[in-house]
Amino acid sequence: MRKMLLAALSRVLQGPAAAGRTASRVMVASRNYGDFASEASFEIKKCDLHRLEEGPSTTAVMTREEGLHYYKTMQTIRRMELKSDQLYKQKIIRGFCHLYDGQEACCVGIEAAIKPTDHVITAYRAHGFTFTRGVPVREILAELTGRKGGCAKGKGGSMHMYTKNFYGGNGIVGAQVPLGAGIALACKYFGKNEVCLALYGDGAANQGQIFETYNMAALWKLPCIFICENNRYGMGTSVERAAASTDYYKRGYFIPGLRVDGMDVLCVREAVKFAADYCRAGKGPLVMELQTYRYHGHSMSDPGISYRTREEIQEVRSKSDPITLLKDRMVNNNLASVEELKEIDVAVRKEIEEAAQFATTDPEPPLEELGHHIYFNEPPFEVRGPNQWIKYKSVS
Amino acid sequence: MNLFQSITSALDNALAKDPTAVVFGEDVAFGGVFRCTVGLRDKYGKDRVFNTPLCEQGIVGFGIGIAVAGATAIAEIQFADYIFPAFDQIVNEAAKYRYRSGDLFNCGNLTIRAPWGCVGHGALYHSQSPEAFFAHCPGIKVVIPRSPLQAKGLLLSCIEDKNPCIFFEPKILYRAAVEQVPVEPYNIPLSQAEVLQTGSDVTMVAWGTQVHVIKEVAAMAQEKLGVSCEVIDLRTILPWDTETICKEECFLNLEAPISRVCGYDTPFPHIFEPFYIPDKWKCYDALQKMINY
Numbered sequence: 001m002r003k004m005l006l007a008a009l010s011r012v013l014q015g016p017a018a019a020g021r022t023a024s025r026v027m028v029a030s031r032n033y034g035d036f037a038s039e040a041s042f043e044i045k046k047c048d049l050h051r052l053e054e055g056p057s058t059t060a061v062m063t064r065e066e067g068l069h070y071y072k073t074m075q076t077i078r079r080m081e082l083k084s085d086q087l088y089k090q091k092i093i094r095g096f097c098h099l100y101d102g103q104e105a106c107c108v109g110i111e112a113a114i115k116p117t118d119h120v121i122t123a124y125r126a127h128g129f130t131f132t133r134g135v136p137v138r139e140i141l142a143e144l145t146g147r148k149g150g151c152a153k154g155k156g157g158s159m160h161m162y163t164k165n166f167y168g169g170n171g172i173v174g175a176q177v178p179l180g181a182g183i184a185l186a187c188k189y190f191g192k193n194e195v196c197l198a199l200y201g202d203g204a205a206n207q208g209q210i211f212e213t214y215n216m217a218a219l220w221k222l223p224c225i226f227i228c229e230n231n232r233y234g235m236g237t238s239v240e241r242a243a244a245s246t247d248y249y250k251r252g253y254f255i256p257g258l259r260v261d262g263m264d265v266l267c268v269r270e271a272v273k274f275a276a277d278y279c280r281a282g283k284g285p286l287v288m289e290l291q292t293y294r295y296h297g298h299s300m301s302d303p304g305i306s307y308r309t310r311e312e313i314q315e316v317r318s319k320s321d322p323i324t325l326l327k328d329r330m331v332n333n334n335l336a337s338v339e340e341l342k343e344i345d346v347a348v349r350k351e352i353e354e355a356a357q358f359a360t361t362d363p364e365p366p367l368e369e370l371g372h373h374i375y376f377n378e379p380p381f382e383v384r385g386p387n388q389w390i391k392y393k394s395v396s
Numbered sequence: 397m398n399l400f401q402s403i404t405s406a407l408d409n410a411l412a413k414d415p416t417a418v419v420f421g422e423d424v425a426f427g428g429v430f431r432c433t434v435g436l437r438d439k440y441g442k443d444r445v446f447n448t449p450l451c452e453q454g455i456v457g458f459g460i461g462i463a464v465a466g467a468t469a470i471a472e473i474q475f476a477d478y479i480f481p482a483f484d485q486i487v488n489e490a491a492k493y494r495y496r497s498g499d500l501f502n503c504g505n506l507t508i509r510a511p512w513g514c515v516g517h518g519a520l521y522h523s524q525s526p527e528a529f530f531a532h533c534p535g536i537k538v539v540i541p542r543s544p545l546q547a548k549g550l551l552l553s554c555i556e557d558k559n560p561c562i563f564f565e566p567k568i569l570y571r572a573a574v575e576q577v578p579v580e581p582y583n584i585p586l587s588q589a590e591v592l593q594t595g596s597d598v599t600m601v602a603w604g605t606q607v608h609v610i611k612e613v614a615a616m617a618q619e620k621l622g623v624s625c626e627v628i629d630l631r632t633i634l635p636w637d638t639e640t641i642c643k644e645e646c647f648l649n650l651e652a653p654i655s656r657v658c659g660y661d662t663p664f665p666h667i668f669e670p671f672y673i674p675d676k677w678k679c680y681d682a683l684q685k686m687i688n689y
Contacts, residue, residue, distance in 0.1 A: 095519045157519055173478075236423060364667060365668075370668045374662055
C-alpha cells in the first residue's frame, strides 16, 4: 500500500525537471525501516532422513537483518570469486584456483547456524568459508596473489587459507575428514559444548579414510557433523559414474543422515542448526548431504562444459541461484526493497575492487621467509639447500 | 611425438601385444588429465581401459590384486603427490609379495604410472618428486625418463618386467619435449644409466627434467671455465646402476667432496618456486665451487 502511494507521489513530483527529480529522490530516500516487515516466515523443503525419526523444521523465520546479512555475504562471495576468475585470467593469480560461486548458500547457511567458537574444516574449494569464518576479502585476495598481506602470509595460496576455528583449506582429497573427527574429539574432551563440521565433496566421498572416520566418530560419539557438498561432479566425473550409491547422506550407514537443498540458505541453516543441537546433546555424529551446484569448472583450467551442458548450467542459474532465491524472498515478503539490495550490490563491488587493488599492489613475502615455519621453537637453524653454500634460516 | 604421446604409444603397444593388459586410474577413460590415454578406450574397449573412483589406496591395492591373478595391470595415480595413501600398499604389499610367499605369488605384472616433478605453478601438491621415499624399498623398481624416446622404451620395459614398477613421468615435459619416436614397440633396459656426454673433470648425475638442466650447465662450464663435464642420466633410481656411476668416481680418487644440488628442505612452495628449484645457475655455482675446491 505504502509502495503504491510513494510511487504515485514520485510520478506526480516528476513534473518540473531537476527540482522535481530531486524532490522525488528525497521522497524515496525518506522511506525508513518502519516500512519493512521485521521478519517473515518461510516454508522450506523437507529434508530426506536416514535413521532419524524427525528432521529439521520445515518453516524458517528470517528477520530483515538476517536477510540483509545473508544477502550481503553471499553477494560478496559471488563477486569475490568472479574477481578471482578475472585476476587469474590476467595471470595475477597463479597456481590453482577452485571457485565457489553457485555454492554460496552452503557456507552462509552453515555460518548462520553455528557459533564462532565452533570449528570448520573443508577441502580446497575454500574461499567462501574463509570469508564466512572471518577473514576479510582483501586478505583472501592477497593470499591468492601470494602477497604478504594474505591470511597465510602468502605461503599457502588458494587451497591453504586458515583462521581461528577454521582449519583450511586442504589440498589432498579426503584427508581433512579424519582431521575433523580429531577436532571433534578435542571439543568433546575440553567439554566446551563445541562441534566440528568436516566438509568434503562428492568425489572425496569415495575415499577410504572417510569411512574410517565414520567408524571412529560413531564409536566414540564425537560431536562431528560430516557434510558432503554434492555439486554433482567430482572434477569431471558425474556422481553416477563415480559412486555405487549417490545417496551420500546414507553413506555413513550406522550414522544418521540428512539430505538438504544446498541452494536455499534457510534450508541449510535449519538443517545445520538441527545437526548442531543433535551433536551438542551428545547423541554422536551426523552425516549431511548438501545438494548444490558450482557454476565454474572444477578449477580455472577446467572450462566446465565438457562434462555438462551449458543448458544445464543456465537452468540452475535461472531456477535455483541462491542469491536470486533470497532476493525474491526478501522483496516479495517486504523485508527489503530492490533498490536497497542494489545499493548493497554497489557497496560490495566497491569493496571487492579495493581488495583487488590491495592484492595486486601488496609486496610478496620476503625471500628470507622461504625457510620459516618448518618446525616449531628450535633455535633458528639453517635449511639445507641446493648446495652447502646457499642456505636459508628457519625461524618459527 | 611429445612425452604424453610417447606414453600413449607405449600403452597402445602394450595393450595390443598383451591381451591381459588393463589400464585404469582416475579419469583415464576420456584420455586422462594429461592426455596420456587418449584413444585407448575406443580402441580396446571399456573393459580394458576404465576409470576408478577417487581412491589411491584402492587403485594400487586393486592393481596388486589384478597382477597377482595373472593379468598385466597398468595403474595411473593422477599426480605423484597423491601416491601417499597408496604408500602402504606399495611398500608393504607390492614390494614384499614375492619374498614373503617364497616366490609362490608375485605382483610383477603391476606398473604404476604417475606425473612427477615441478611444473612452475604446481605448489605443494602438484609438484612433488617422491622417488626418494621409494628408493629404499627393496622389491620395487623406480624409473624416471628424461624424454619421449626414453619414456616409451623404459615404460615398455617396466610393463614387461616381472617386478612391480613405479614409473614417474616429468609433467613439465609432457608437451615441451618432442622427439622422433618409433611407432613400433622397443625396450630400453632398466637399471642401466646412460652416459650422455663423456668428460674428464667433473661428473654430474641427474634424472628426469634435471638432466636437461645439467646438460646446459655442462655446456656453460665448457665455454666459460674450460671444464670438461661428464653427464649421466640415472634413468632407473632403484635398483640403480652402481657400476656406471662408480666406474666414473671411485671414492679415493675424488679431488673434491661430492656435492648434491636439490630443492630446500621445505615443502614445495607456491610463491617461492623460482627460488626453490635447483636451476642451472645453482648447479653452475656448485660446479664452480667444486672446481675451485
